[in-house]
Amino acid sequence: MAQIKTVGVLGAGLMGHGIAQVSADAGFEVVLREVDEEHLTKGLGRIEKQLSRAVEKGRIEQSGADALRGRIAGTTQYGELADCDLVIEAITENLPLKLEMWREVDEIVKPDALFATNTSSLPVINQAAVTNRAERFFGLHFFNPAQVMKLVEVVKCVTTSDEALAAGVAFAKQLGKLTVQTKDKAGFIVNRLLVPYMLDAIRAYEEGVGSIEEIDAAMKAGAAHPMGPLTLADFVGLDTLGSICDVMFDEFRERRFAQPPTLRKLLAAGWYGKKSGKGFYEYRGEEPVANPGI
Numbered sequence: 001m002a003q004i005k006t007v008g009v010l011g012a013g014l015m016g017h018g019i020a021q022v023s024a025d026a027g028f029e030v031v032l033r034e035v036d037e038e039h040l041t042k043g044l045g046r047i048e049k050q051l052s053r054a055v056e057k058g059r060i061e062q063s064g065a066d067a068l069r070g071r072i073a074g075t076t077q078y079g080e081l082a083d084c085d086l087v088i089e090a091i092t093e094n095l096p097l098k099l100e101m102w103r104e105v106d107e108i109v110k111p112d113a114l115f116a117t118n119t120s121s122l123p124v125i126n127q128a129a130v131t132n133r134a135e136r137f138f139g140l141h142f143f144n145p146a147q148v149m150k151l152v153e154v155v156k157c158v159t160t161s162d163e164a165l166a167a168g169v170a171f172a173k174q175l176g177k178l179t180v181q182t183k184d185k186a187g188f189i190v191n192r193l194l195v196p197y198m199l200d201a202i203r204a205y206e207e208g209v210g211s212i213e214e215i216d217a218a219m220k221a222g223a224a225h226p227m228g229p230l231t232l233a234d235f236v237g238l239d240t241l242g243s244i245c246d247v248m249f250d251e252f253r254e255r256r257f258a259q260p261p262t263l264r265k266l267l268a269a270g271w272y273g274k275k276s277g278k279g280f281y282e283y284r285g286e287e288p289v290a291n292p293g294i
């Protein structure tokens with residue numbers, strides 16, 4: 001299998017910008033593609049902000065930050081991905097969108113390149129099957145923030161060759177990540193366990209077991225979690241969480257994966273969590289405050 005030198009990343013949102021940054025940090029050349037200049041500038045801006053913070057804190061030299069940033073080329077054109085050795089998608093969690101994107105990208109990118117999806121919940125095989133390289137397609141599931149979180153779930157779908165899977169594992173290890181291989185089942189390992197937990201926290205709130213702050217404070221202090229489940233839902237993005245629930249409910253037909261009414265209401269209001277400034281909390285001032293509108 002050809003050596004990976006250039007990595008294409010699709011989507012510069014919450015996950016894509018982080019995957020681009022860790023890949024460039026590990027020395028790979030990166031081509032980062034977004035739908036338009038506005039989204040691209042926002043994603044690149046996030047990377048630049050984190051690099052300046054790292055320089056300020058003395059974690060990296062200015063020259064190192066410049067070199068890392070220099071390895072990331074932003075684009076809105078699929079054509080720029082043509083010579084990539086590995087393409088990782090981190091676009092919106094929506095199967096029709098992902099399929100439309102892969103059909104186009106598969107025509108452009110060199111035939112021996114590897115393809116990977118960062119999907120949180122969609123079965124990998126559905127995406128692999130629309131490409132002409134289903135044996136070189138696998139899941140690389142990073143966690144948020146990708147710059148910090150150690151784990152990458154590597155997902156083998158029924159068509160993935162052992163060689164391609166090994167290349168995926170080796171790539172994630174080169175990024176300094178811990179890899180765990182999982183089967184191609186909606187939610188893989190982490191979301192299979194974590195999503196029902198976040199949904200139960202929302203149901204506990206609906207039943208009046210505790211307030212938003214009380215539920216979060218209890219799980220932080222009582223279970224030594226770094227953040228409470230409702231803060232975590234806001235960080236994941238409530239739109240992404242809603243899509244994951246729908247995929248998992250569709251797959252397993254179990255109530256524990258169904259969207260609770262409060263989540264539906266927040267989504268209908270356009271409150272997607274931290275990234276939109278409002279979710280279970282409002283993120284306007286120094287400290288988040290529980291959203292009084294819920």
Ligand SMILES: NC(=O)c1ccc[n+]([C@@H]2O[C@H](COP(=O)([O-])OP(=O)(O)OC[C@H]3O[C@@H](n4cnc5c(N)ncnc54)[C@H](O)[C@@H]3O)[C@@H](O)[C@H]2O)c1
Pocket residue numbers: 010011012013014015016033034035039089090091092093094097101118119120121141142143144235236237240
């Ligand atoms: N949010 C999380 O905690 C998390 C964790 C792991 C995996 N994921 C998965 O990563 C993927 C992205 O999630 P996110 O949270 O970064 O979403 P996001 O909404 O923050 O970002 C998605 C980005 O994709 C862009 N996009 C849409 N179509 C595109 C295309 N054809 N080409 C290039 N860019 C395109 C959008 O403009 C948007 O900026 C989803 O599949 C999600 O399930 C999310």
